[in-house]
Amino acid sequence: MLGISAAIPPLDVYPVPALALIAVYALALLLIWVFAGYPLLMLRFALVHKGIDKNHSFQPFFSILVPTYNEEAVIEQRIQNLRALRYPKDKYEILVVDSGSSDATKSIVQRMCQEDGAPRTKLICEDQRRGKASAINCGSAQAAGDLVLVTDANSRFDANVLAELGPHFEKAEIGGVGGRYVVSNPDNPLPAAEQFYWRLEDVLRTGESALDSACLFQGEISAWRKSIVEADPAMIGEDLDMSIAIRKKGYKVAFEPKAICYEPSPSSFAEQLTQKKRRCLGTIQNIFKHWQYLFVPRDWYRLIIFPSHKGLLMFTPFMFVGIVLGYILIWNPALVLSHIFIMSALFLILLFFYLQFVPRLQRAYDGTPRKKVSLLRLAMYVLFDEYLLLLAWRDFLSRRYSVLWEKIDSTRESVGPVEPYKDVHRKPDR
DSSP states (O other): OHHHHHHSOOTTTTTOOHHHHHHHHHHHHHHHIIIIIHHHHHHHHHHHOOOOOOOTTOOOOEEEEEEESSOTTTHHHHHHHHHTOSSOGGGEEEEEEEEOOSSSHHHHHHHHHTSSSSSEEEEEEESSOOOHHHHHHHHHHTOOSSEEEEEOTTOEEOTTHHHHHGGGGGSTTEEEEEEEEEESOTTSHHHHHHHHHHHHHHHHHHHHHHHSOOSOOBTTEEEEETTTOOOOTTOSOHHHHHHHHHHHTTOEEEEEEEEEEEEOOOOSHHHHHHHHHHHHHHHHHHHHHSHHHHTSOOSHIIIIIHIIIIIGGGGHHHHHHHHHHHHHHHOOHHHHHHHHHHHHHHHHHHHHHHHHHHHHHHHHHHSSOOOOOOHHHHHHHHHHHHHHHHHHHHHHHTTOOOSSOOOOGGGGSOOOOOOOOOOTTOOOOO
């Protein structure tokens, strides 16, 4: 510490704008908190969290909604996957909500609806596309269950999904539950990088769920009480919007890592850009919609969880720009280099501990360790995300966006057979 202090010249030696120096340190600390400090804190909560004591005899009725638009390539396999869930067949239904498909999607679903057997499968048609939120509301209005579970046509569920989600709703304070998203094509270069993002999400949501409430659930596998919230058709990120709405009404959102959803990640740069920019747009839109609620820190969700997980993250490109401008104003090589050295050392120390302990959590989930993360690939991934955030802000401010989802062709390829989740502690209910 004495050596570092000696390397930093006193402020009165050079004409250094003190406010610029303070701002640079403050912005750097915020970036370290977002990218390393907060994940490490949530990892601490995740590692000591023992999960809930599930009562698997509690089997509520689920209405599974599958919004579709021109999904002929995957919809039959998706319905077959949902019919094969290890859950009493009279305790769930499958509602396919089609939004004006022009291909064979509707005819495929109609044929499958006429097949004998359970669970009940029903086709609900909108006359035109109005976005995923509109499709969710349309399906919810005809849902027989008190619990709604929304998923995508190109996803695949582990057979135990409903058996793992259901027990959470025995607790009255739980308003929604999200499952775990797993990239089904991690051998491709771009999806392999995306897989790290979802591993980080697993850590954050596990820790958040233990502390208070998960920041959000994921659109590919999200369940909630139908009576307390509905989707806003004007929102792009309807999953985040409903998560905030659930917490706003006093309920909590839980995270269930054993409820696994498999889905391919985009395998081209252009498709990754389209999907992730839309995700960022939805978050920015939600910040502006709910700012009056989110900026009153009366619980852990608003004080730490949402600001650290989503709020500050949307402003990180401007933080990087602010640091560069601060360096220009300081215009002192010794101070700039000492700042970079100190902050880089602190960040790497936190990142080291984070990467050391993440495999422990993954082994608890899957029973097997995950591959090590390349720091170079991680750095490139962060830079790509910062670029996408700037594009998202540009589109948001210029209102160049639509609630209609943009289909990613490479994610409509078959994911193949889904291996069942192996829980060594219990046998699944049949």
